[in-house]
Amino acid sequence: MFARIIPMVIKEFLQLRRDKAARFLLVVPPILQMLLFGYAATFEVYHVSTAVLDLDHSQESRDLIARFTSNGRFNVMKLARSQRGIDKAIDSSEATVAIVVHAGFAELLRKGQGAPLQVIVDGTNSNTALIALGYINTIAAGFAQDYVTDLMQRVGQETRPLQVTLEQWPWFNPDLNGRWFFVPGVIGTLTLVLIVNLTAFAIVREREVGTLEQIMVSPIRPAEFILGKTVPFFLVGLGEVALVVAVGLLWFRIPFVGNPFVLLFGTALFLLSSLAVGLLISTVCSTQQQAFSTNFFILSPFFILSGFAFPIASMPQVLQWFTFVNPLRYYLVVIRATLLKGVGIDVLWPDFVAMAILALLLLTLSILRFRKTLE
Amino acid sequence: MNAARESIVTADGLTKRFAEVAAVDGLSFSVNHGEIFGLVGPDGAGKTTTMRMLAGVLRPDGGGIVIDGVDVVADPESGKPHLSYMPQRFGLYEELTVDENIRFYADLFEVAQDVREERASRLLAASGMSQFRGRRAGQLSGGMKQKLGLTCALVHTPQILLLDEPTTGVDPVSRREFWGILYGLREEGVTILITTAYLDEAERCNRLALLHNGHLLYCDTPAALKQRMSGAVVAITSSAGRAAHAAIADLAGVSNVILVGSGVHAVVDDAASRIPALRDALQRGNVVFDDIAVTAPSIEDVFVALLEDERRPR
Numbered sequence: 001m002f003a004r005i006i007p008m009v010i011k012e013f014l015q016l017r018r019d020k021a022a023r024f025l026l027v028v029p030p031i032l033q034m035l036l037f038g039y040a041a042t043f044e045v046y047h048v049s050t051a052v053l054d055l056d057h058s059q060e061s062r063d064l065i066a067r068f069t070s071n072g073r074f075n076v077m078k079l080a081r082s083q084r085g086i087d088k089a090i091d092s093s094e095a096t097v098a099i100v101v102h103a104g105f106a107e108l109l110r111k112g113q114g115a116p117l118q119v120i121v122d123g124t125n126s127n128t129a130l131i132a133l134g135y136i137n138t139i140a141a142g143f144a145q146d147y148v149t150d151l152m153q154r155v156g157q158e159t160r161p162l163q164v165t166l167e168q169w170p171w172f173n174p175d176l177n178g179r180w181f182f183v184p185g186v187i188g189t190l191t192l193v194l195i196v197n198l199t200a201f202a203i204v205r206e207r208e209v210g211t212l213e214q215i216m217v218s219p220i221r222p223a224e225f226i227l228g229k230t231v232p233f234f235l236v237g238l239g240e241v242a243l244v245v246a247v248g249l250l251w252f253r254i255p256f257v258g259n260p261f262v263l264l265f266g267t268a269l270f271l272l273s274s275l276a277v278g279l280l281i282s283t284v285c286s287t288q289q290q291a292f293s294t295n296f297f298i299l300s301p302f303f304i305l306s307g308f309a310f311p312i313a314s315m316p317q318v319l320q321w322f323t324f325v326n327p328l329r330y331y332l333v334v335i336r337a338t339l340l341k342g343v344g345i346d347v348l349w350p351d352f353v354a355m356a357i358l359a360l361l362l363l364t365l366s367i368l369r370f371r372k373t374l375e
Numbered sequence: 376m377n378a379a380r381e382s383i384v385t386a387d388g389l390t391k392r393f394a395e396v397a398a399v400d401g402l403s404f405s406v407n408h409g410e411i412f413g414l415v416g417p418d419g420a421g422k423t424t425t426m427r428m429l430a431g432v433l434r435p436d437g438g439g440i441v442i443d444g445v446d447v448v449a450d451p452e453s454g455k456p457h458l459s460y461m462p463q464r465f466g467l468y469e470e471l472t473v474d475e476n477i478r479f480y481a482d483l484f485e486v487a488q489d490v491r492e493e494r495a496s497r498l499l500a501a502s503g504m505s506q507f508r509g510r511r512a513g514q515l516s517g518g519m520k521q522k523l524g525l526t527c528a529l530v531h532t533p534q535i536l537l538l539d540e541p542t543t544g545v546d547p548v549s550r551r552e553f554w555g556i557l558y559g560l561r562e563e564g565v566t567i568l569i570t571t572a573y574l575d576e577a578e579r580c581n582r583l584a585l586l587h588n589g590h591l592l593y594c595d596t597p598a599a600l601k602q603r604m605s606g607a608v609v610a611i612t613s614s615a616g617r618a619a620h621a622a623i624a625d626l627a628g629v630s631n632v633i634l635v636g637s638g639v640h641a642v643v644d645d646a647a648s649r650i651p652a653l654r655d656a657l658q659r660g661n662v663v664f665d666d667i668a669v670t671a672p673s674i675e676d677v678f679v680a681l682l683e684d685e686r687r688p689r
Contacts (some may be wrong), residue, residue, distance in 0.1 A: 219483070
């Protein structure tokens with residue numbers, strides 16, 4: 001029934017083996033991108049450029065400012081001498097955050113009153129601003145806490161002030177390491193882009209070179225052709241995932257607490273649905289130029305609407321519906337859950353089913369769309 | 376050659392439109408079993424479109440195609456095992472070797488192992504390619520690529536071979552080898568449909584169909600087509616072909632003048648009365664010429680004359 005799949009697969013691997021550039025592109029860029037994006041993709045804020053203006057010149061103000069200088073989150077770029085210096089630093093983007101300690105800061109503290117600390121934040125990047133404000137709050141609160149404790153000790157009062165303390169113990173990622181969240185996302189995204197491109201171009205190239213016309217005049221069945229294209233790229237995709245997962249585990253030290261077979265099963269479904277997307281694109285496009293534009297048009301929304309960085313739950317309802325046809329959406333759930341949480345199919349089955357339905361639907365559509373005619 | 380004259384490929388009222396333009400317009404012809412049938416005509420006559428419809432990769436908008444008794448418009452797949460189609464540029468996998476290409480196409484047509492080996496060796500030997508079997512297709516010359524394409528197209532022993540300008544851009548030696556293979560196939564009973572831009576190749580066909588604007592002008596043997604031409608061809612041997620062309624083109628009784636390698640050929644209604652007039656015109660125009668005489672029309676003369684008749688408003 002499907003006798004012509006094997007020669008298709010052999011041919012595809014022979015082509016790959018002979019094509020030095022393709023072999024290089026399958027190994028080196030994914031590793032490099034994995035390393036680069038693994039470091040780059042993070043919401044954590046470090047080294048916020050900060051300007052400081054101390055108008056109080058007291059022991060207390062110096063102590064407070066030292067807490068910013070000694071903290072890796074902030075990078076004090078400028079010690080301003082006037083309010084104008086601060087304004088200039090923010091305007092010119094020399095500093096994202098400015099901290100101003102006004103005269104009388106220490107005096108108010110010593111009287112036991114609340115002392116204001118002025119903070120100016122460049123809200124252009126609202127995300128960085130928000131996170132930096134959080135850090136500033138923490139530092140200021142820590143300073144206040146220590147000051148009060150210190151004061152009480154000096155006064156000779158042994159009783160500690162009453163306070164509620166938050167004992168955090170986040171599950172699955174105790175240090176709330178952002179990399180643990182993003183690296184699995186990078187693995188899924190890289191794989192999607194690679195597989196869709198590989199598949200789409202493989203058929204469109206045959207159309208351009210003229211080999212597709214030759215295949216059409218043979219008695220091959222559309223299903224044989226499509227599956228003959230699917231199997232090799234599926235195997236290549238498995239190798240790719242193994243490669244980038246290895247980089248994630250060995251280099252970024254991402255934990256792998258789940259069952260490898262659950263991940264393998266999920267990866268297989270994800271690869272099939274990604275392949276099907278590429279195949280469908282290739283049945284629509286007649287030149288590599290068209291395929292390139294179409295891939296870009298398809299892959300960007302897949303990336304944005306996958307939950308890679310932006311929570312799907314926060315999206316408008318219409319966009320949330322769109323995410324249902326996005327295989328990456330399901331795979332990100334699966335890969336994060338298997339690597340970090342260690343949950344099994346009992347929890348992940350809806351995502352597995354969704355990817356299986358997508359793969360089946362899109363593959364069938366490509367087979368139906370692949371006509372053995374030139375029109 | 377097989378004496379049987381039953382037709383194996385029949386096109387009946389074949390029509391194909393691209394947007395508003397009819398590339399093929401009510402084309403009918405039939406090809407006999409075991410002959411080499413040539414489709415000739417100027418660019419845009421509809422030769423390639425016709426070939427693609429016969430091969431089943433393009434669906435006609437109208438008309439029918441019957442191949443070996445099977446209606447292939449209704450069921451394109453049924454014709455494919457008996458057919459072989461070689462487009463202008465045969466799709467070879469450049470990264471694969473000669474042998475690997477042959478094996479792939481043999482696999483697609485499910486050719487038995489021993490049959491394909493025997494056939495591939497014989498075809499490669501006939502085209503002088505035996506020593507290149509391990510070479511990548513991308514590293515072959517243009518002529519060798521075409522011969523490899525033919526080998527791939529023939530590895531499943533088709534009954535009918537469709538060749539679309541197979542020798543365009545191929546060197547003369549390879550062209551001769553190519554035709555040698557085609558004659559061999561005809562001996563084996565393979566029916567061959569060929570389009571060609573080279574009219575010397577048209578002369579090698581058993582029968583020719585002259586296409587113009589998507590329909591058939593004439594369909595006959597090369598010899599019969601020559602007889603169909605009215606008047607005679609006068610060959611003027613001259614190194615100043617263009618000047619000769621200009622001097623005689625508008626003379627009365629001269630219907631057509633074409634440039635050839637040795638000078639010009641002029642089609643005239645009556646050779647005896649027109650030769651003196653031609654001679655006078657050339658002398659008036661100060662055109663140096665070596666000879667002027669009636670000649671047997673080449674197939675090129677015939678086609679130019681027949682096409683000219685067609686284009687001229689009557």
